[in-house]
Amino acid sequence: MSATLTYNFELTRENLPTALNWIVQKSTEYGATERQIFTARLCSEELLVNIISHSESISINTAVQLQFSAGRLRLTIINDGPSFNPFLTKPRSADTSLDTARPGGWGIPFLRHFSDKCDCQHNNNQNIVSLEFNQ
Numbered sequence: 001m002s003a004t005l006t007y008n009f010e011l012t013r014e015n016l017p018t019a020l021n022w023i024v025q026k027s028t029e030y031g032a033t034e035r036q037i038f039t040a041r042l043c044s045e046e047l048l049v050n051i052i053s054h055s056e057s058i059s060i061n062t063a064v065q066l067q068f069s070a071g072r073l074r075l076t077i078i079n080d081g082p083s084f085n086p087f088l089t090k091p092r093s094a095d096t097s098l099d100t101a102r103p104g105g106w107g108i109p110f111l112r113h114f115s116d117k118c119d120c121q122h123n124n125n126q127n128i129v130s131l132e133f134n135q
Contacts, residue, residue: 063078079127111131116132
């Protein structure tokens with residue numbers, strides 16, 4: 001079954017769980033695999049939390065789009081937050097010891113690891129991040 005669904009909302013810390021629940025519910029309804037549902041939710045949470053963390057605004061106009069087609073799930077997150085392409089930054093190197101380890105910085109490698117394809121564009125003052133999850 002092919003379908004495209006869109007959820008438009010003001011992204012805030014308070015309504016983040018509602019968006020994540022929508023992703024899980026619609027992915028389940030449209031027959032995504034358990035792996036696709038798990039990874040789409042995990043990656044969308046990483047992206048949405050980063051959007052909140054790096055924005056100076058209390059709420060950000062956001063759209064989450066899910067496309068289901070031939071065993072593939074494509075997740076697209078569109079927002080009007082500050083321009084940022086996470087895939088152009090240099091990947092973080094691994095910490096060599098617990099004494100020098102620092103928190104954070106693993107989101108981008110995380111997205112690349114769990115998605116089969118990732119892309120980011122900035123058009124019309126909007127960030128558009130797309131991730132694909134195959135069966």
